[in-house]
Amino acid sequence: MEVPGRWQDIDYLLLREGAMVGPGFEPCPELREALHNDLRILVIGAGGLGCELLKDLALSGFGNIDVIDMDTIDVSNLNRQFLFRMNDIGKSKAVVAAEKVMQRVKGVKVVPHYGRIEEKDDEFYRQFQIIALGLDSLEARSYINSVVCSFLEYNADGSPDITTIIPMVDGGTEGFKGHARVIIPGVTPCFYCTLGLFPPQVTYPLCTLAETPRSPAHCIEYVHLIQWGQERSGDSFDADNPEHMKWIFDEAFKRAQQFNIPGVTYSLTQGVVKNIIPAIASTNAIISAACALEALKIATMCCRSMDNYMMYMGTQGVYTHTLSHEKDAGCLVCSPGVPFEVDISISLQKFMELLMDDPRLKDKLSKPSISYQKRNLYMQAPPVLEEMTRPNLNAHLFELMDKSSGKLNVNDKKLTGVLRVSVSFRGQGDVVVDMDTAGGG
C-alpha cells in the first residue's frame, strides 16, 4: 500500500539531523516505519477537534489510530466536522470518521469505539503510547487525566518512571480562540495541576430566576430549571428532543413578555439550555494541527516539544501566548504524593482517620483502601480481603511501611484514579541515629 515518495515531506524531518530536535533523536527510515506499524495512538472525541486530529495524524504517518466517541452526528456538526455529510446524520461519529479517514488515506488503520470513555477499562487505555484529546468538557478531560495519571509510577529517587508515562496532547476551542497543550504526566502539569485555567461556568442565583428576572437568559433558565419540574415532572427533560426545546422556548417567551424583557429567541434558548459553545472549522483546524504536530514530535523526537501550553486568540489580529506552566508539587492526581507528616507511633486506623479529616482530601474520600508497594494494607472490599487486612488497622503504620518514609496508594469509589500520599515520619531521623548508634556499639 505504498508508493515511493509519498512521505517525502515528513521524511525531511525524520531523516535529517537538526539543532532543535528532541532528546535522543536519531534520524533514520525506521522512525517512519515504527510510526506506521508499531505505535498506537488514541483519539478521544470524533467531533470538531477529533475529525481534524484523525486527518492530521493519518497524514503525519501514524498508522494505528483508535478513536472513541459516544455521540451521533447532528446537522449542527456539519459546518466544521468535515468527515460527515447530511446523509450521515444519526450515525456514530467514531464509526463514520474512521471509515472516511481509512478511505482517503490508504494504509492507515483507524479502529472506532462507539461508546463512553468511562466504559473502557484501564487495560484499554494502557495499550496506547500517546493519547490525543479532542473534548469539549472539563469533566471528560478530568476523567481521562485521572486514568492516565494513575498509571504513573515514581522511582525511589522521586523521578517519574518513564515506562509508566502516557503523554497526552489536548486541544480546546471556543469561537476564534483556543488552546493546545502537551501533558507528560509526572513531567509537565496535568489538568488537575492547572484547573484554574478553565473559566468558571455562568450560573444564576435561583431567586433571580424566580423573582427578578432581567435578561432573556434568566427567563429561559427559569423554565428549564424550575418550571419544567413543576409542570412536566413526569417527563425527564431531553435537550435533544425538539418538542421539549420548543416547550421551553414557548414558556420562556411568555415569561419574558410578562416581565417586559425582549430578546428570547429559539436560538438563544438552545444556546442557554445546551450551554452551546460557538465553534468554527478554522479554529478547530489550527488547534488540532498544533496538537497533532506535538504528537508527532513526542513519537519521533524529530523536533523539541512545545513547552507546554499555547493559548490562541484570533479575534483581535492573532495573538498567541506559549507558556511553561508549572507542575503543582502537591497535585492530588499526578504528584508523587500529597505530603503527610505523622508520628511514628500512629496506627493505620488513626492514619486513615487523619486522611478522612484532611481538608485537602475530605471531599474525595468515602471508604479508602490503602496499599503500599503492591501490598494491601487495608481493603474495604471484597469481604475476604477486608477480613484478611483488618488486623493491620491496629498495627503501626511505621512498621507496615518497613520503617521508612514512602508512598501509599489510596483507592476510593469517589476517585477516578489512584491518590498518592507521601508519608514521612516525625522523629524518624532519631530512630535511624539510634539504630546506627546501636550498630556501632
Next chain:
Amino acid sequence: MEVRNNNNNKYDRQLRIWGDQGQLALEQANTCLLNCGPTGSEALKNLVLGGIGSCTIVDDSKVEARDLGNNFFVDWESIGLSKAKTVCNFLQELNDTVKAKFLEESPETIINVNPDFFSQFTLVIATQMKEQSLLMLDAICRKQGVMLLIARSFGLTGLIRISLKEHCVIESKPDNVIHDLRLQKPWAELKRFSDEFDTEIDDSVIHKHIPFAILLIKACEDWRKTHGDSLPSTSKEKAEFKNLLSSKRRGVDEDNYKEAILSAYRVWSSPTISSELQKILNDSAAEVNMNSPDFWVMVAALKEFIANEGEGDLPLDGTIPDMTSTTEYYVTLQKIYQEKAESHVSSMEARVREILKRIGKDPQSISKSAIKLFCKNSRNVRVYRYPSLEDEYNSCIGGELQRLLGLEENRESGNGAQVMVGGEAAEKGSPSHAMDINATFYLLLRGVDHFAAAYNRYPGIFADEQEDDAMKLKSIATTLLSKMSGGSRAVLSDDLINEICRYGASEIHTVASVIGGIASQEAIKLLTRQFTPIPGVLMYNGIDSTTTILQLTTCI
C-alpha cells in the same frame, strides 16, 4: 416566531459568532485560491464548510505520490490527474451550496497574461508563491480593489500576510465590553428616574433592589454637593466615596451595594475617545466627497455629532450590564438608555443624510440600520491600511525587524559589536527568544526566495547539497539583513539556517493545517468585516508553537 431552515441549523455554531449579516457576507463572497497544496486546500476547506459563496482553484499541477502524504483532498485514484480538479471535487462534497470551480493553469501564467482575471473576486488567497509573482499579484489586486491574503508553509514554519489598501471595520467586537453609563452626567430622563428612588427608604426589599447605576448617580450628586461640584479625583477621595456607599449598605445580602462599590470607578474613569478613534476622526479621508465610501461618510457625521449634540461624547450604545434589581426597575432603566441611544441615532442619521446631500449623493443611500450599527459600535470602529508588498520588500519592514531582533540598541550604542540573531542566546521560552527566532525565520523565508531566484530551486531539497546550500543561504540572508537593518553588524546563527535547509521546502500537513486555518480565520474576518485582522506579517513557528507579528500597519 423564527423559522429555522436546515442551513441555519447547519451553520448554527458559527451564526452565534458572526450573525446573519456576517453569514450573508460570506455567501456573497467570491474567492480565488492560487495553488492547492495542503496549505491552500486546508484554507479553502474551512471556508467551504462555513458556506463561502464561490471558490475558484487555480493550479496547473497533477496529483503525485507526494500529495498523498500531505493533502487530504486528493486520493490514490487521482494520481496523474489535475490537482485543481481533484481538490475542487473533494471540497465540493463538503458543502453543496458553495459554487466550487477550478482552472487548470499556473497562477504565474495568469498573473502575467491575464491580470483582469482577478477582478471577478472578492478575495484572492495566494499560497506557496514566490516573491516575484507575489509582487505582481499584489499590484494587480490593489489596482482592482481585490483583497489579497498570502499564506505560506515551509517545513515547521510559515507566514500569513494581508495586503489591501484600506479595511474599515465597524464591528471590531473587542473582547472586553466597556459599558458607557454616563453616571456622572445623567440626562434629564435618567435623572428623573433616579430621583424616584429614596436610598433612606425603610422597605428593605426595595432598598436592596435599587440598581447600582442609580446608587452611583445619587452618590455622585451627594458628593458634588459637599465637594464644590467636583468628582472624587485623589485616591483618598475615591476610597472615601466607596466608604460612603458602604456605610449605606444595610447587610451583606445587599448585592446592589456591593456592585455599586465595585463599579464606583465608572464615576471617575468614564470611557473616553481612544487615540485610535481620534486618529480616524482626524484622518483626511473623513473630509468626504462624492467618492467617499459609506464608512467615511459616517465618520464625518460622527465628528459633527461629537462637536454638537454629543457635547464631546460619542453616541450612546444603549446597552447596560446586568445588575441586581427588580425586573421592573431594570427594564425601565434599560428603556431609558435605549431611548437615549435611539435619539442619538436619529441625530446621526440627520447628519449623515445632510452630508450625503452636500457631497452630491443620494441622501437615502445609507440605510438607517447601517447608521444604527455604526452608532452602536462607534467607540470601536477601526481602519487598517497595509503597505504594498513592494514597500514591505524594499524597506518599510526594516525597523520592525530590527526591533524584534534587538538590533536597535546595538546600533544606537554605536559600539559596533556583533550580535548573534536567530540563535539560542536568549533564554529559551522567553518572549524575546520567540521574537528573535520568528523574525529570523521571516528573514530566511525572504532569503529562500532570493536563493530560488538565483539557483532555480529551493535550498536543501537534495541531501548531498544541504551543507552547501546552507552556506549560500547564509550569505544571501546576511546581505538581506544588512540592507534591512541599515548596516548593523548582526550575524545569523547557523542553527536556523540549517533548520531551513533541513526542511527542503517541505509542506508538512500539520503546519499547512495551522497556516491554512489562520488564513481562513483572517479571510472570514476580512469578508464579514467583523473582528480585526492581523496588522502585519504573522510568523508561525511550529518548533516552539509560537507566533510573532511583524507590524506593518498601525491601525490609523
